[in-house]
Amino acid sequence: MSGTTLDDYTGRYxxxxxxxxxxxxxxxxxxxxxxxxxxxxxxxPYTAALPMDELxxxxxxxxxxxGAAALGYCPGQGSTALREALCGVMDLSGVRASADDLVLxxxxxxxxDLLARTFLDPGDIVLAEGPTYVGALGVFQAAQADVRHLxxxxxxxxxxxxxxxxxxxxxxxxxxxxxxxxxTYQNPAGVTLSEERREEILAIAERHGLLIxxxxxxxxISFEGAPPAPLRARVERGVIYLxxxxxxxxxxxxxxxxxxxxAVRDKLLLAVExxxxxxxxxxxxxxxxxxxxxxxxxxxxxxxxxxxxxxDALLAALTDYMPGSMSWTKPGGGLFVWATLPDGLDSxxxxxxxxxxxxxxxxGTGFYADGNGRSQMRLNFSTQSSESIREGVRRLAGVVAxxxxxxxxxxxxxx
Amino acid sequence: MSNASAPRSDRRVLIxxxxxxxxxxxxxxxxxxAAAALARRGIECEIRDPDSxxxxxxxxxxxxxxxxxxxxxxxxxxxLRGLLELTDIPFVGTGAVGARRAWNKSTAKDLLRTxxxxxxxxxxxxxxxFSDFGAHKLLDRISTRMGLPLVVKPNSGGSGLxxxxxxxxxxxxxxxxxxxxxxxxxxxxxxxxxxxxxxxxIDLGDGPVALPPVEIAPLQGDYDYxxxxxxxxxxxxxxxxxxxxxxxxxxxxxxxxxxTLGLRDFSRVDVMVDDAGDIQVLEASxxxxxxxxxxxxxxxxxxxxDFGEALATMVRLALARG
Numbered sequence: 001m002s003g004t005t006l007d008d009y010t011g012r013y014x015x016x017x018x019x020x021x022x023x024x025x026x027x028x029x030x031x032x033x034x035x036x037x038x039x040x041x042x043x044x045p046y047t048a049a050l051p052m053d054e055l056x057x058x059x060x061x062x063x064x065x066x067g068a069a070a071l072g073y074c075p076g077q078g079s080t081a082l083r084e085a086l087c088g089v090m091d092l093s094g095v096r097a098s099a100d101d102l103v104l105x106x107x108x109x110x111x112x113d114l115l116a117r118t119f120l121d122p123g124d125i126v127l128a129e130g131p132t133y134v135g136a137l138g139v140f141q142a143a144q145a146d147v148r149h150l151x152x153x154x155x156x157x158x159x160x161x162x163x164x165x166x167x168x169x170x171x172x173x174x175x176x177x178x179x180x181x182x183x184t185y186q187n188p189a190g191v192t193l194s195e196e197r198r199e200e201i202l203a204i205a206e207r208h209g210l211l212i213x214x215x216x217x218x219x220x221i222s223f224e225g226a227p228p229a230p231l232r233a234r235v236e237r238g239v240i241y242l243x244x245x246x247x248x249x250x251x252x253x254x255x256x257x258x259x260x261x262x263a264v265r266d267k268l269l270l271a272v273e274x275x276x277x278x279x280x281x282x283x284x285x286x287x288x289x290x291x292x293x294x295x296x297x298x299x300x301x302x303x304x305x306x307x308x309x310x311x312d313a314l315l316a317a318l319t320d321y322m323p324g325s326m327s328w329t330k331p332g333g334g335l336f337v338w339a340t341l342p343d344g345l346d347s348x349x350x351x352x353x354x355x356x357x358x359x360x361x362x363x364g365t366g367f368y369a370d371g372n373g374r375s376q377m378r379l380n381f382s383t384q385s386s387e388s389i390r391e392g393v394r395r396l397a398g399v400v401a402x403x404x405x406x407x408x409x410x411x412x413x414x415x
Numbered sequence: 416m417s418n419a420s421a422p423r424s425d426r427r428v429l430i431x432x433x434x435x436x437x438x439x440x441x442x443x444x445x446x447x448x449a450a451a452a453l454a455r456r457g458i459e460c461e462i463r464d465p466d467s468x469x470x471x472x473x474x475x476x477x478x479x480x481x482x483x484x485x486x487x488x489x490x491x492x493x494x495l496r497g498l499l500e501l502t503d504i505p506f507v508g509t510g511a512v513g514a515r516r517a518w519n520k521s522t523a524k525d526l527l528r529t530x531x532x533x534x535x536x537x538x539x540x541x542x543x544x545f546s547d548f549g550a551h552k553l554l555d556r557i558s559t560r561m562g563l564p565l566v567v568k569p570n571s572g573g574s575g576l577x578x579x580x581x582x583x584x585x586x587x588x589x590x591x592x593x594x595x596x597x598x599x600x601x602x603x604x605x606x607x608x609x610x611x612x613x614x615x616x617i618d619l620g621d622g623p624v625a626l627p628p629v630e631i632a633p634l635q636g637d638y639d640y641x642x643x644x645x646x647x648x649x650x651x652x653x654x655x656x657x658x659x660x661x662x663x664x665x666x667x668x669x670x671x672x673x674x675t676l677g678l679r680d681f682s683r684v685d686v687m688v689d690d691a692g693d694i695q696v697l698e699a700s701x702x703x704x705x706x707x708x709x710x711x712x713x714x715x716x717x718x719x720x721d722f723g724e725a726l727a728t729m730v731r732l733a734l735a736r737g
Contacts, residue, residue: 003630003632003650003651003652003653004650004651004652004653005634005646005647005648005649005650005651006646006647006649006651006707006708007646007647010647030439030440030443031435031436031437031439034435034439034466035466036435036466346589346592349589349592349593349596350596351596352437352576352577352596352597353595353596353597355437403592405546406542406591406592406595407592408546409545409546409550410545410550410587410588410591410592411588
């Protein structure tokens with residue numbers, strides 16, 4: 001009998017799926033969901049803080065009053081009333097938009113995917129922060145794009161780094177298709193692009209004719225006053241804006257939107273129709289009622305207050321337990337802290353030992369397309385209680401101390 | 416074949432799968448596949464992820480037989496099996512003592528070598544030894560004594576996790592650190608340049624027999640986690656194309672490993688065969704995977720047996736053992 005690869009379709013796959021493979025990280029994370037493990041690895045909003053009884057009543061009313069329509073197809077662009085409501089949501093951040101310019105998607109993730117389908121050919125260059133959102137990397141990699149990371153610091157993307165990258169590309173005779181950025185409470189780094197830099201980045205983009213895709217899921221989850229206004233609030237041209245209800249209402253609804261100039265919007269609309277015919281009418285109706293019938297801004301405050309307390313617990317525990325050679329960001333909002341390990345430690349190699357100590361995090365390598373991030377990790381503070389977070393960090397600190405000892409034992413390269 | 420009585424339809428078979436190890440997900444897949452195969456043979460199973468509630472649950476509502484398919488610790492290190500032995504509930508597979516022997520790779524190698532079964536040279540060192548005696552001095556001595564290339568692997572564990580080849584001395588530090596991510600003890604073994612062959616051993620009532628050998632050839636790089644669990648990443652050939660004499664010898668060795676370590680019902684023995692046809696045993700597993708990309712079900716089918724029927728027979732045998 002000749003050999004088998006247990007895959008009869010090997011020769012038939014599209015080239016874009018060749019790089020897709022399960023890694024051992026996936027196996028490690030299957031343990032992270034066990035109740036014994038304090039998982040700082042998640043990215044879930046704390047949906048248990050939603051008023052379930054009230055939502056239950058709302059869904060019941062929805063079905064009683066509009067059930068037939070909500071359970072049918074709807075236009076590809078989705079409900080006008082919801083798009084108007086979402087314009088009201090964006091207006092609070094200073095983003096002015098017309099309902100006509102919104103395309104509703106299955107989460108902002110689908111918005112990203114549709115943008116990639118619309119703009120990217122294999123080999124095209126995409127600029128992104130380093131580190132960047134892992135879900136965006138998945139989309140860009142599936143589109144066979146060449147992701148080039150740009151440097152960041154505590155004030156977000158460094159304008160000189162963008163300038164340098166664009167100049168380098170020009171020398172190569174190439175052009176980036178767009179810059180993908182999460183300027184506010186970035187995932188995974190937790191940093192926010194400063195007011196001054198926002199203007200600088202926009203000026204550079206304007207000068208080079210660079211399109212910006214601004215992903216803005218976190219700006220309402222703010223702990224210390226409003227963050228700088230989104231890029232799209234400052235300019236109407238040159239920025240495509242991605243929004244989502246995931247952090248302000250519920251991630252499980254899978255409802256996001258793209259705010260794009262009319263020409264792009266029309267292409268996205270065709271892409272939505274090709275992909276899913278139309279967004280879920282039921283989910284749209286639920287979101288519309290959330291934004292029009294419920295105290296949704298109060299709910300956002302509930303989330304933000306909860307996460308602020310948990311962020312404080314995480315930062316305090318890091319200060320109390322971690323060695324001085326470790327550093328981390330101090331986010332003013334969002335869901336994540338980005339920590340940098342002491343020199344010579346590898347967050348990916350350390351993960352099995354962390355899991356053995358019943359604590360989980362996401363190794364930094366997942367947030368880079370180029371293999372960087374080995375010395376970093378993402379820590380989430382939205383899903384666990386403050387007490388659990390503290391216990392998780394205490395466990396993690398023991399693992400870090402063990403790895404420092406191991407590093408010192410084997411330091412110096414060759415045997 | 417066994418003359419064990421056929422299971423009654425009201426028999427409760429409990430598959431234990433999942434567990435706290437890094438092979439959690441693989442184990443769950445193994446459990447689901449085994450449950451489906453047994454269901455096709457009319458045996459309905461319940462799958463349970465063992466946790467602190469397992470023991471009270473077993474005592475309160477004891478199943479008739481347990482099929483432990485938890486990979487890694489505690490499924491293979493003897494602890495889960497020891498717990499089952501404490502409950503007197505019959506279970507399929509190796510008992511606690513045999514599992515512990517196979518789990519500790521250096522213990523297993525020691526027993527095999529004593530029994531005259533070939534296994535590559537090795538040295539086992541706990542993590543602490545490297546800081547106590549100086550890592551560089553120790554690694555230098557190991558590489559001088561054993562020569563390169565070497566393979567560094569956790570002294571316990573599976574799925575290729577934490578296994579690194581050391582082809583030059585510079586590879587040592589990261590290989591050691593990677594290994595100690597999974598175990599506090601490292602097994603440093605001479606690298607065998609040859610073909611990777613896995614042999615399933617099953618005992619359906621008439622003593623252990625070797626199944627057709629499976630040759631494992633990852634399409635790229637090493638047979639690591641990704642190569643094991645991504646369909647299309649590895650070419651498995653069953654039966655492996657081997658000289659008749661070599662195949663027979665491998666079968667004899669695999670059965671000898673199964674018996675020497677005191678394994679029961681089924682196991683998987685991993686060997687390397689070099690160009691000269693020399694065979695070296697790397698390790699044995701008491702809870703080999705039964706996922707869709709696992710070797711044991713593949714070998715069972717290649718032997719002309721039905722995977723579900725083989726499992727059902729082992730369930731019957733375990734019931735008869737009581």
